[in-house]
Amino acid sequence: MSTSYRSTRSSEQSTKTFEEAVIQGLATDGGLFIPSEIPTIDQKIIERWSKLSFQDLAFEIMKLYISDKEIPDSDLKELIKRSYSTFRSEDVTPLAKNVTGEHENLHVLELFHGPTYAFKDVALQFVGNLFEYFLQRANKDLPQEQRKKITVVGATSGDTGSAAIYGLRGKKDVAVFILYPTGRISPIQEEQMTTVGDKNVQTLSVKGTFDNCQDIVKAIFGDKEFNERHNVGAVNSINWARILAQMTYYFYAYFQAVGASGKVKFVVPSGNFGDILAGYYAKKMGLSVEKLVIATNENDILDRFLKSGVYERSDDVAATLSPAMDILISSNFERLLWYLARDTLANGNDLEAGKIVREWFTELKADGKFVVDSAVIQTALKDFESERVSNSETTSTIKEVYATSKSPKNYILDPHTAVGVCATKRQILKDNDSSINYISLSTAHPAKFADAVNEALSSFPEYSFEKDVLPAELKKLSTLEKKIKLVDRADIELVKSIIDEEMQKMGL
Numbered sequence: 236m237s238t239s240y241r242s243t244r245s246s247e248q249s250t251k252t253f254e255e256a257v258i259q260g261l262a263t264d265g266g267l268f269i270p271s272e273i274p275t276i277d278q279k280i281i282e283r284w285s286k287l288s289f290q291d292l293a294f295e296i297m298k299l300y301i302s303d304k305e306i307p308d309s310d311l312k313e314l315i316k317r318s319y320s321t322f323r324s325e326d327v328t329p330l331a332k333n334v335t336g337e338h339e340n341l342h343v344l345e346l347f348h349g350p351t352y353a354f355k356d357v358a359l360q361f362v363g364n365l366f367e368y369f370l371q372r373a374n375k376d377l378p379q380e381q382r383k384k385i386t387v388v389g390a391t392s393g394d395t396g397s398a399a400i401y402g403l404r405g406k407k408d409v410a411v412f413i414l415y416p417t418g419r420i421s422p423i424q425e426e427q428m429t430t431v432g433d434k435n436v437q438t439l440s441v442k443g444t445f446d447n448c449q450d451i452v453k454a455i456f457g458d459k460e461f462n463e464r465h466n467v468g469a470v471n472s473i474n475w476a477r478i479l480a481q482m483t484y485y486f487y488a489y490f491q492a493v494g495a496s497g498k499v500k501f502v503v504p505s506g507n508f509g510d511i512l513a514g515y516y517a518k519k520m521g522l523s524v525e526k527l528v529i530a531t532n533e534n535d536i537l538d539r540f541l542k543s544g545v546y547e548r549s550d551d552v553a554a555t556l557s558p559a560m561d562i563l564i565s566s567n568f569e570r571l572l573w574y575l576a577r578d579t580l581a582n583g584n585d586l587e588a589g590k591i592v593r594e595w596f597t598e599l600k601a602d603g604k605f606v607v608d609s610a611v612i613q614t615a616l617k618d619f620e621s622e623r624v625s626n627s628e629t630t631s632t633i634k635e636v637y638a639t640s641k642s643p644k645n646y647i648l649d650p651h652t653a654v655g656v657c658a659t660k661r662q663i664l665k666d667n668d669s670s671i672n673y674i675s676l677s678t679a680h681p682a683k684f685a686d687a688v689n690e691a692l693s694s695f696p697e698y699s700f701e702k703d704v705l706p707a708e709l710k711k712l713s714t715l716e717k718k719i720k721l722v723d724r725a726d727i728e729l730v731k732s733i734i735d736e737e738m739q740k741m742g743l
């Protein structure tokens with residue numbers, strides 16, 4: 236078990252509890268919280284876990300990271316049950332086997348059956364309930380003026396925002412502010428976020444990129460006075476609870492594909508590196524994964540890093556067909572860098588690893604880049620591979636799968652999933668090993684990305700977006716009133732003053 240947490244930038248022994256790490260979100264030194272140790276499991280446990288339901292498996296995994304003194308088992312079970320009761324699939328994250336019709340060993344892990352039709356729901360339904368649980372406990376019997384409150388401030392390139400809003404809408408003592416880049420998310424994503432009428436939710440449409448929004452959010456966490464005044468909370472994957480909740484589907488999908496043992500590669504469309512990082516923890520815990528494949532779009536900082544060892548900041552983000560991955564600074568990559576530093580340059584010393592990561596990020600801030608030793612890359616390559624997928628390959632993958640899929644017929648991928656499936660097909664060709672099962676993560680429902688899907692499929696005479704893709708629930712969003720606050724500069728002071736003002740209106 237590992238129920239205490241340390242910062243990726245700390246060279247001290249001190250740790251936090253699970254509740255402190257989740258409520259605080261980001262460490263005060265700017266680092267991300269990681270468990271003091273990664274708990275490991277043996278094959279006997281794997282055999283037992285392979286027969287569990289999604290919910291029971293989630294409980295077994297989370298129990299290894301949360302002390303029952305912090306959350307008693309019965310409460311944790313209840314939190315998990317409630318979080319996944321909102322999903323449209325009994326399996327929560329079902330595995331669609333051999334869906335492309337071309338490769339029997341290519342499976343698509345459908346992570347989009349939650350309330351907002353994206354993989355973020357798997358973690359954010361749980362995180363929303365977790366915030367509520369901690370607040371209710373802290374505020375029990377307290378008069379109104381003494382109640383503890385959380386002001387969630389998050390950045391989104393489209394999906395985290397709506398999943399966070401749906402996870403936290405109407406929750407007592409929580410205010411939610413979500414920043415998104417103006418014009419860089421899909422119309423449905425914007426409708427999902429801005430049509431929620433609850434008083435505790437406000438979206439901020441910021442003139443800039445997702446990286447600008449994420450920088451502002453991180454700067455807000457670093458602003459001691461503002462943070463203390465508002466008790467700022469994180470819903471982005473900088474929050475450890477997001478990563479923890481995402482681990483379940485790696486185990487569950489593995490068991491669905493091959494049972495308790497077998498060769499599996501996971502291919503993960505990646506941007507902020509939160510999704511694939513959960514797979515890394517699953518692998519380090521003992522799930523026998525061959526490799527985790529990072530699939531990027533044309534914003535390929537992760538692919539370039541693995542090939543060159545250079546981690547370089549750039550403001551030149553490309554607007555692609557998979558906009559939720561238009562990210563150049565992947566915040567969760569820092570967590571992986573800590574493990575790589577510890578296992579190479581720091582000779583297994585945690586405190587030294589914190590120092591190295593701090594130095595890398597100081598360099599990144601000062602010079603716009605840092606370069607790591609080849610030993611660091613060699614260590615990363617033991618667990619990861621990477622593939623970069625272009626816009627035209629994204630379109631042709633959506634087309635091909637639609638044309639070749641047999642069961643179900645005319646299977647439709649969203650563009651992020653298509654990035655993953657294209658990378659998976661390349662891997663199958665390269666590996667030429669039919670004993671490997673490939674699990675390609677499907678991170679969103681195609682209805683969220685009408686333009687990309689229509690561009691790929693409108694030449695098929697029988698295809699209709701309205702009929703074949705758009706769920707009624709999303710269709711009706713366009714008829715609802717929108718609540719948008721425009722922020723015409725990506726500027727932290729401006730965002731802080733808007734939050735202050737809106738908090739007054741919310742009466743929180």
Ligand SMILES: Cc1ncc(COP(=O)(O)O)c(C=O)c1O
Nearest residue numbers: 394505506507508509510559678
């Ligand atoms: C649909 C979709 N796919 C993939 C990703 C990338 O996931 P991550 O940022 O965890 O790497 C995102 C956003 O994060 C997304 O919304």
Ligand SMILES: N[C@@H](CCOP(=O)(O)O)C(=O)O
Nearest residue numbers: 391392393394395471472559
């Ligand atoms: N693609 C994400 C970007 C934010 O990433 P997160 O996983 O750190 O919340 C989005 O859709 O908002």
